[in-house]
Amino acid sequence: MRLSRILLTIATALLPFAVLATTWLYLYPIFHGCGFPAALYEDGGHGMNAAVAPFRLLALGDPQLEGDSSLPKEGEAAFPSLQRLWALSISNPSTYRFLLTHPRTLHHTLRTLYSALLELTTQDLPRFIQTQRKKLDLLGNDYYLAHIVRSTRWWTRPSHIVVLGDLLGSQWISDEEFGMRAGRYWGRVFEGLEKVPESIMDQGMGRDIGHENDVHEVLGADKSWEKRVINIAGNHDIGYAGDLDEKRIERFERAFGRANWEIIFTLPPCNYTPSSDALETNGQQPTPESPEIPSLRLIILNSMNLDTPALSSPLQTQTYAFLNHIISTSHPISFPVTSSLQFNLLLTHIPLHKESGICYDDPFFDFFKEEEGGGVKEQNMLSEHASKGVLEGVFGLSGNGEHEMGRAGVVINGHDHEGCDVIHYVERTSAAKTDNKEDRGDTGGASAGNGGEDTPRLKEITLRSMMGDYSGAAYFLSAWWDPNAGGEGNGEWRMEVGMCKIGVAAWWWGVHVLDLLVIVLDGQYGTIKWHFLIFFDGMERGG
Template sequence: MLWLRRVFYVLLIASFISFALLHNYSAIQDCHFPSPSPRVPRWTPRFISPQSQAPFRLLAFGDPQLEGDTSIPNVIRDSYRPSKLRLRLSQNRNPIKVLLEAVTDFFQYGILGALYKLRKQADLIGNDYYLAHIYQTLQRQTDPTHVTVLGDLLGSQWIDDTEFERRARRYWKRVFKNGIRVEDEITEEPTMEVLGEDKSWKQRIINIAGNHDIGYAGDLTKARLARFERAFGAPNWEIVFQVPSDRGDPAYLRLIILNSMNLDTPALDGNLQSQTYKSLNDIITRSEAVENRSVGTILLTHIPLHKQEGVCADAPYFSYGSNGHIREQNHLSEHSSRSILEGVFGISGNTRAPYHGLGRKGIIINGHDHEGCDVWHYLPRISSEADASSRQWNASRYEDSFLLTRATTVQKDDQYMPGIREVTLRSMMGEYGGWAYLVSGWVDNKTNEWRFEVSKCSAGVQHIWWAVHILVLATAGIGGFLGISSLLGSSSKPAASVSIPTAHKRVPSITLTPVYEDAISPTSSVPRPPSPFDHFNGNMEMSGGRARRRRSS
């Protein structure tokens, strides 16, 4: 057992180190929200430096896509179907050959299928805890003010209601444990509240509807939308957060949640599409004037805006079903994208328009493209409305956008190309690296305008999570075996003699004279040792304590 103990000690050290690294990966990678004060070290406590953290910190995840029973094979059905089919079609065949084929089918579809089913079930459970590990680690270590999931919460829009409820339960009880649904009282009507006063926002999960949740425009029904709303919250709503300022008037942050699944046509349900259009028009109507730079806007939706091929992994793509409705799309159409960019954010590119056509400060965050993308949507400058018909929205990688901000201008005071940043989140699924995005928003003290910055953090592929936990379980198993073996071994040994300690004072030794058997029993046959008085032959008698010879008569 000595070699097993050595293996156990090695595994124990490896388990401790790997487990600690796994649950502190965000600290090791220096994952943190961008700060308005880059000169202040990120680890500075907020009570020491209040400006070391942005007032708005959004922890964003994309496309967890929880799978369920549709991905697990029916072993009973699949194992016996081939065998029954062979037996049914084998009346005129060799029965031995038929039997061998049936046994082969049962082994292939039954035994191997059962093992595959068990592996798939374990994989689903492990995937839930892997996603939960990402959420809980970043929630604990980065201190967000808000949390959102950008659509495709579940893996299929075609599942029945029972399976939908089962996956929704896993979503809330396992993946985003302790997270809560945004209450209807908040989403029914546009509301305003002071940012930071309601601490419950840290536990609320802002859920965005995705195609795997409610379907594309061609298969979005009232029933699918209703069950999503019951489980995860409203698909269209907005809220305004007031941010107090020490410099005077407060700033405002507008958070918009938009269902983009039926913005494009043709749609299956025209009434549902009309409701989405009304929500979008209300959002545009309630927008502040573009000159009001104290208002920032964050748009959360699922489908990315239109962009030309080559900018991101997904190129523009639409497909239609047999009924002519949209069956699948990678981006929004150019028309829908333009409605958002020019309507919600007020970007015109016209130098004679309010605030030189630059539009409102803001950022767009979405999902859908699992590879992720970070782009800058921009408009060329125009000097009059007559040139508006010839302008086209373009997009480029965000890291190249600094070249556009200093492109050719019409007037000297127009320093920037009008545009806005769109961040498409890389999926948090294990095969894509378990990504999360940290979005910060604050008012810049120099420009007195809102500024938004984004950082991202990866937990690594799911195999790392599996390897660490298998290592921990193996170590625990070996440790338990050694512990039980030690207990069983100690119980089988004889009881050891117990010595009673004596006083420190030395006890004199006593020599004991042996007592012979004949002294106890004269009739004993045991021989008596010789005595020095034997030569008197019994003629001695005791008198006055001295022996004398007996006289013969």
């Protein structure tokens, strides 16, 4: 009875901690204040009104689902040494009589037996234990990431979801391993969610250069976006430019969606009242296809082969063509760059170029050897040339011209696991120069350094990884149209970003181990108590 009381005492002492820890873990978005920033609207100069933003993007970076190609494949023996022992047929009684009458064969058999036993204890058993540990680690990591996705979606109710590249942990894995990890991605981490339908992505690939708008949707009209995941291609998914080939891009797009595409969300006409200064429609009501209605443009860009040399010239040409399509169909065709009617949200993987010391990662390039193709093998950021093309081409950020403030928008990417917030600004000089100002950790906004209010600028948010080593970060971007803001009250798009972390994966493991311990102890106490009751009942009956 003493043992049962000890177990009961331990379980009772641990129970409050288990309840508190489990409550915190499963309600952490509430306790940590996770949520989308409120949409603040100007109220005719009398103050600000708050509301729920119509566009709420849950952004996650670099989950990097791991695997281990060294693990035994399906059907492969876990203990090969035991098969060797069985092959000796020592279980057959006739074998013993044969061995006893043939000393040399007996000696050889004993040596084989010793070798097999040695292999069993020094190789097979350690490998088996390591295999089970790795499987448990992968399972726990998958459900840790799934817990972040499930909890943040439940509490914050995003309208859209994006994963900013490096969905998987390696681009060099086999097709079989790729399929297994993709299955875990959809079956565990993002269970119940789905990739964007190909019908939408195919229309938004920009194949027809010069076609102004491939895909238009009214923001909020299709609630299916709440269960869709926009997947960005990262280096661990398809490789850098030097090892990105057609095979890798094809398997990624089959499992996760197109590497390059776009979609434009327009505000419902009933939610937008244009001013006479903003529009000249001669009294006609705007339609969803009208470029004069405020719109939010999502640009999904494969930045893995923007830099050279590239292994596949056709794939790089496709990326360049898509980028040119984005540039050629931007709203300055209908409006000047200063127009605030369209908000451009560029989603990609590799961050733009920044000087050393601004973010955790410094500029870095490495290349394959000439005999291996000489292409880009690794890079921390885009080159200055590629970054300038994005800033000036997609966003119109230029120091030349009197009113070239750039298009409204933001760049969101991953790759640098530590995360970084930066303002890119361009000094107004005859020779335009792009510079950067560090603002690490403050996702709400950044100073543009020595640039004044009339300095062209653009915000770039590099997400901290959602992996356990980086505390499971999740980002919440709110975007909304404020009709009373902007110059002369013509309206403008506004954006705010928040971020919260669950904590390192050890917390997730610790809480579940504590819960399991309490359950086991409580169960053991019940089992022991039941055995004692049976024993004493039998004693009484026997007496």
